[in-house]
Amino acid sequence: MELVASNKVVGGWHKRYRHASQTTQCDMTFAIFLPETANSGKQVPVLYWLSGLTCTDENFMQKAGAFKIANELGIAIVAPDTSPRGENVPDDEHTAYDFGLGAGFYLNATQPPYHTHYQMYDYVVKELPNLIENHFPVSKARAISGHSMGGHGALTLGLRNATRYSSISAFSPIVHPSACPWGIKALSGYLGDDKTHWQNHDAVLLIKNKQYARPLPMLVSQGTADNFLEEQLQPWHLQKVATEQNYPLQLEMCDGYDHSYFFIASYIEKHLKFHAKHF
Amino acid sequence: MELVASNKVVGGWHKRYRHASQTTQCDMTFAIFLPETANSGKQVPVLYWLSGLTCTDENFMQKAGAFKIANELGIAIVAPDTSPRGENVPDDEHTAYDFGLGAGFYLNATQPPYHTHYQMYDYVVKELPNLIENHFPVSKARAISGHSMGGHGALTLGLRNATRYSSISAFSPIVHPSACPWGIKALSGYLGDDKTHWQNHDAVLLIKNKQYARPLPMLVSQGTADNFLEEQLQPWHLQKVATEQNYPLQLEMCDGYDHSYFFIASYIEKHLKFHAKHF
Numbered sequence: 001m002e003l004v005a006s007n008k009v010v011g012g013w014h015k016r017y018r019h020a021s022q023t024t025q026c027d028m029t030f031a032i033f034l035p036e037t038a039n040s041g042k043q044v045p046v047l048y049w050l051s052g053l054t055c056t057d058e059n060f061m062q063k064a065g066a067f068k069i070a071n072e073l074g075i076a077i078v079a080p081d082t083s084p085r086g087e088n089v090p091d092d093e094h095t096a097y098d099f100g101l102g103a104g105f106y107l108n109a110t111q112p113p114y115h116t117h118y119q120m121y122d123y124v125v126k127e128l129p130n131l132i133e134n135h136f137p138v139s140k141a142r143a144i145s146g147h148s149m150g151g152h153g154a155l156t157l158g159l160r161n162a163t164r165y166s167s168i169s170a171f172s173p174i175v176h177p178s179a180c181p182w183g184i185k186a187l188s189g190y191l192g193d194d195k196t197h198w199q200n201h202d203a204v205l206l207i208k209n210k211q212y213a214r215p216l217p218m219l220v221s222q223g224t225a226d227n228f229l230e231e232q233l234q235p236w237h238l239q240k241v242a243t244e245q246n247y248p249l250q251l252e253m254c255d256g257y258d259h260s261y262f263f264i265a266s267y268i269e270k271h272l273k274f275h276a277k278h279f
Numbered sequence: 280m281e282l283v284a285s286n287k288v289v290g291g292w293h294k295r296y297r298h299a300s301q302t303t304q305c306d307m308t309f310a311i312f313l314p315e316t317a318n319s320g321k322q323v324p325v326l327y328w329l330s331g332l333t334c335t336d337e338n339f340m341q342k343a344g345a346f347k348i349a350n351e352l353g354i355a356i357v358a359p360d361t362s363p364r365g366e367n368v369p370d371d372e373h374t375a376y377d378f379g380l381g382a383g384f385y386l387n388a389t390q391p392p393y394h395t396h397y398q399m400y401d402y403v404v405k406e407l408p409n410l411i412e413n414h415f416p417v418s419k420a421r422a423i424s425g426h427s428m429g430g431h432g433a434l435t436l437g438l439r440n441a442t443r444y445s446s447i448s449a450f451s452p453i454v455h456p457s458a459c460p461w462g463i464k465a466l467s468g469y470l471g472d473d474k475t476h477w478q479n480h481d482a483v484l485l486i487k488n489k490q491y492a493r494p495l496p497m498l499v500s501q502g503t504a505d506n507f508l509e510e511q512l513q514p515w516h517l518q519k520v521a522t523e524q525n526y527p528l529q530l531e532m533c534d535g536y537d538h539s540y541f542f543i544a545s546y547i548e549k550h551l552k553f554h555a556k557h558f
Contacts, residue, residue, distance in 0.1 A: 007537055007539050007541035007542075008502075008504065008535040008536050008537065008541065008542070008545070009541035009542070009544060009545050010544070010545045011545070014541055062341065062342050062540065063341050063342060065344030065346070065347070065544070067344070067541075067544065067545075068344070068544075068548075223287075225287065256287040257287050258286055258287065260286050261341065262286035262287065262288035262293055262346075263286075263287070263288070265288060265289070265344070265346065265347075266287070266288050266289045266290070266346075269347075
């Protein structure tokens with residue numbers, strides 16, 4: 001692991017590292033926030049934050065305004081990149097913002113030319129936590145959250161790995177990618193057109209089919225002024241299956257908020273306290 | 280004024296506007312944060328935030344994590360751009376990061392080709408507050424703060440307009456531009472080589488020469504791990520003249536912090552509360 005940047009913040013530390021990933025077969029960069037308590041050798045729990053389309057490890061760390069509360073709660077935060085990167089990593093042939101680089105969708109691609117590097121599911125669920133838990137003063141208490149495409153990641157990875165996490169949350173998530181344009185493009189591009197392979201990557205279908213080892217507390221915040229609400233995000237699908245399956249979803253519609261980090265900055269305290277309660 | 284963006288945040292609003300400036304003879308963009316209390320018609324005080332080299336109105340608004348506390352304190356924040364912009368605005372002939380676009384240094388240039396547009400002193404002290412006070416539910420209570428080049432701006436504009444502001448603060452400011460490379464380049468380029476014209480734009484000299492109508496409470500925070508500390512920032516010069524003149528400066532050296540917005544995010548609460556106390 002190579003240290004790329006290190007900044008003291010609210011008494012703790014923000015650090016960026018680059019490492020050669022076995023899973024994605026390229027160099028990956030991630031960021032970690034370590035609260036002040038981690039300096040004294042105390043093992044702290046970790047919130048994994050998955051960002052949205054076009055983001056890197058930097059967006060959340062620079063814009064969410066999460067550090068003060070995370071420091072008070074004694075929570076570390078890890079933010080991976082949103083896709084493999086590098087000269088050898090294939091991008092969308094039309095270099096779209098919603099597929100390829102910056103748009104890994106937190107799944108393991110099966111379709112060439114993407115299958116070699118686009119293995120973000122295994123990277124986020126396995127390789128990255130192993131790396132974090134071997135190198136930093138963290139416990140094995142983990143929670144997962146994310147925004148938009150990263151909200152989709154948090155929901156699906158959390159549901160499928162319910163014994164690895166203690167709680168799940170999401171801001172403005174893509175809840176039903178099988179049925180919205182962003183999702184259909186990504187799932188067909190990375191997994192092929194056979195929709196039976198899509199089910200494991202769709203939070204609505206995972207809950208509908210009860211594909212989870214145990215129900216985890218789940219908090220979803222969605223702004224009502226979000227430009228992507230009607231066409232891409234459609235949280236009512238999640239509410240419907242959660243109600244049907246008695247899944248412990250807490251969905252809050254936030255009046256007047258949009259899809260930006262200004263929304264995340266407004267509600268991150270609530271999400272951090274939610275996860276802190278369940279570690 | 281044209282509304283460029285509008286985002287609800289922490290119950291208040293972040294908005295960006297573009298307007299044709301008489302002072303800088305080009306379109307200028309600024310951002311304003313309006314706390315929740317402003318929605319109910321209450322007139323709120325305003326903190327003017329001046330950003331550093333290469334920044335625009337966006338850096339502080341996206342990265343400082345100031346909104347929650349500002350909202351609780353009922354303070355509006357206005358962030359102007361750091362220079363005039365546009366096709367007709369001359370840049371540094373070598374397009375350097377520390378002169379020309381993004382580097383207006385909050386002074387009125389006298390040297391061609393810069394003198395036509397680079398009138399950031401008048402823009403920030405006069406035109407912008409007039410605009411703000413005519414269009415938003417704000418009072419005439421004003422404070423001024425900034426970072427690096429913007430810290431220089433906050434100190435010099437605050438000192439020279441002590442009846443217009445109630446308090447001054449700065450993060451990592453250029454306190455003595457007459458005697459550091461960034462400052463010498465800017466002052467000579469915008470004002471010419473006659474150093475008698477530089478004195479009004481140098482906080483150390485303004486205090487040394489007692490060029491202020493009244494002493495305002497002044498808070499300066501400086502990280503000890505700041506890469507620019509020794510060569511460019513040199514806060515000890517400010518401490519020395521403040522002690523000599525009995526100027527009410529509170530300089531705090533912040534152990535381990537660097538020049539980034541991670542530092543600002545760590546101390547913005549203290550600065551906001553400082554200004555709130557003096558409005």
